[in-house]
Amino acid sequence: MEIKNKVVAxxxxxxxxxxxxxIRIFRAATxxxxxxIAVYSEEDSKSVHRFKADExxxxxKAGDPLGAYLDWKSxxxxxxxxxxxxxxxxxxxxxxxxxxxxxxxxxxxMFCGPTSDILKTFGDKLSAKKAAKESxxxxxxxxxxxxxxxxxxxxxxSSIGYPITLKALSGGGGKGIRIVETASELREAFDRARSEAxxxxxxxxxxLEKMIVKPRHIEVQIVGDVSGNIVHLYERDCSVQRRxxxxxEMAPARGISDxxxxxxxxSAVKIGRHVDYVxxxxxxxxxxxxxxxxxxxxxxxx
Numbered sequence: 001m002e003i004k005n006k007v008v009a010x011x012x013x014x015x016x017x018x019x020x021x022x023i024r025i026f027r028a029a030t031x032x033x034x035x036x037i038a039v040y041s042e043e044d045s046k047s048v049h050r051f052k053a054d055e056x057x058x059x060x061k062a063g064d065p066l067g068a069y070l071d072w073k074s075x076x077x078x079x080x081x082x083x084x085x086x087x088x089x090x091x092x093x094x095x096x097x098x099x100x101x102x103x104x105x106x107x108x109x110m111f112c113g114p115t116s117d118i119l120k121t122f123g124d125k126l127s128a129k130k131a132a133k134e135s136x137x138x139x140x141x142x143x144x145x146x147x148x149x150x151x152x153x154x155x156x157x158s159s160i161g162y163p164i165t166l167k168a169l170s171g172g173g174g175k176g177i178r179i180v181e182t183a184s185e186l187r188e189a190f191d192r193a194r195s196e197a198x199x200x201x202x203x204x205x206x207x208l209e210k211m212i213v214k215p216r217h218i219e220v221q222i223v224g225d226v227s228g229n230i231v232h233l234y235e236r237d238c239s240v241q242r243r244x245x246x247x248x249e250m251a252p253a254r255g256i257s258d259x260x261x262x263x264x265x266x267s268a269v270k271i272g273r274h275v276d277y278v279x280x281x282x283x284x285x286x287x288x289x290x291x292x293x294x295x296x297x298x299x300x301x302x
Contacts, residue, residue, distance in 0.1 A: 011034060011035065011085040011086070012034070012035045012036075012037060012082070012083060012084050012085045012086070013025075013029050013034045013035070013036055013037065013084070013085065013086045013087070013088060013112075014036075014037040014038075014039065014075075014078075014079050014082070014084045014086070014087045014088070015036065015037070015038060015039070015049075015053070015087070015088045015089075015090060016039060016069065016072075016075050016087055016088070016089050016090070016093065016094050016100075017049075017069060017088075017089060017090030017091070017092070017093055017094075017095075018040065018041075018044055018047060018049050018069060018090075019047065019048075019049055021090035021091055022038060022049040022052070022053075022090060023048060023049050023052050025088050025090065026038070026049070026052045026053050027052070035054050035055070036052075036053040036054045036055070037053055037054065037055045037056070037057070037082060037084060038050050038052070038053035038055070038056040038057070039056070039057055039058075039059045039068075039069070039075060039078065040056060040057075040058055040059070040068075041058070041059065041060050041064070041065045041066075041067075041068035041069065042058060042060070042061070042062040042063075042065070042068075043062070043065035044065065045058070055082070057078055057082070059071060059074050059075060059078065060074070066093075069093045069094070070093055070094065072094050072097060072099065072100040072103060073103075075087070075094075075100075076100070076103045076104070076107060076109075079104075079107070079109055080107055080109075084109060085109065085110060086109060086110035086111075086112055087104055087109055087110070087111060087112065088112040088113075089111070089112070089113060091301070095113060095300070095301075096119055096123060096299075096300050097119070098116045098117075098119035098120045098123060099116075101113065101114070101115065101116035101119055102116035112279075113278075113279045113300060114277065114278055114279045114281065114300045115278055117275075118275055118276075118277060118278065118279075118300065119300060121275055122281075122297070122298040122299070122300060123170070124169060124170070125167065125169055125170075125207070125297055126143075126144065126145060126146070126169060126207055128297050128298055129144075129295070130144075131271060131274060131275055132271055132295040134274060135267075135270045135271045135273075135274040136270070137267045137270060137271060137295045138292070138293060138294055138295065139294060139295050140209045140210055140212060140286065140294045140295075140296070141160045141209065141210040142156075142160065142164075142207060142208050142209030142210055143156060143207045143208045143209070145207070146169055146205040146206065146207055147206060147207055147208050150186070150187055150190040150191070153166070153186055153190055153208055154183050154186055154187065156208055157180070157183065157186055157208060158183065160210045161210065162180070162181050162182060162183075162211075163179060163180060163181040163211040163213070164179075164180050164186070164208055164209060164210055164211055165177055165178065165179055165180070165208070165209050165210075165211045166178040166180060166186075166189060166190065166193040166206050166207075166208055167206060167207055167208075167209060168193070168196070168197035168200065168201055168203070168205070168206055169197070169201075169203060169205035169206060169207055170197070170201040170202070170203045170205070175196075175200050175201075175244075176193070176196060176197050176200055176201065176206075177244050178192070178193045178196075179211060190206075193206050194206055212286045212288050212294060213288075213289075214288075214289060215239075215286040215287055215288050215289075215294075216237060216239045216253070216256070216286070216287040217237070217238045217239045217241065217246075217284070217285075217286060217287075217296075218235050218236070218237050218238065218239075218253050218256075218264055218284075218285050218286075218287055219235065219236055219238055219249075219282050219283065219284045219285070220232050220233075220234070220235045220264055220265055220267075220268035220282070220283045220285070221233040221234070221236075221280065221281070221282055221283075221301075222268050222269060222272045222277060222280070222281050222282075222283055223279070223280050223281075224272050224276070224277035224278050224279060224281075225278065226278055228273075228276060230269050230272040230273050230277060231269070232265045232268050232269050234251065234252060234265065235251065235252060235253050235261065235264050235265065236249045236250060236251035236252070236253065237249065237250045237251070237252075237253035237254065238284075256287065256291060257291060259291075260287065260291045260293060263293050264285055264287075264293055267283070267285070267293065267295065268283035268285075271283060271295070271298065279300065279301075280300075280301045281298055281299065281300050281301055282298065282299045282301055283295075283298050284296040284297050284298070284299065
């Protein structure tokens, strides 16, 4: 790990998370001779992760056990007070929060993950799509921006052809997706989709895409470092899903040609290089029945 080319070994690492992932990070840090700092909510005062770190500090207020780990301003304040050199967000909670990553950067604290600019790019599905197009990667036909009015959506859907999907701009985890097969269904679903996006993600913005019928959902893991090196860790097939949530992942993906596999791997590395990706990330694609590869999204990961 580095901060502006300075090695963090023998320094101080805070983990802004709890449970199993925090324990794993503490174990790895200890092996690297890095001093570890835990944060915990009032309700987690007896949790194992608190006692696996060299130091531990309570954050948040009683009665809000999860909110404590989302209070990034308090976590940053504590990190400054305790002279923390790096913060690892684990997964969930603050791991994809660009404001938190940016606050770390501004206070000369290493954020163990992608930069705030990368999180901003891939936290918005349309800006991710723009990055893919700039990388000459094929994207699913659809809107290039939020669709605010139902008539605009109907006109666009008739142009690209049904079925289409309405998606929340800030969606994730399989939420905020509606499949629409006719114009009458679209008129009925439009306001509900915007309402669902607002309640689930705090933004009512939705966009529209052509639905790829019976696709393979294949993901490629990439890893990038601060020197600009990007590599892939091959692909996995995540097509077995329930309610847009993956149930089984299989690696390698079976039944695709060598040419399609090469396109998947090369495309993932290509978009990583385009944004100077740092850290580990998942580049997701849909592969249709003729093995045409479409970019879907990028998810930053630990």
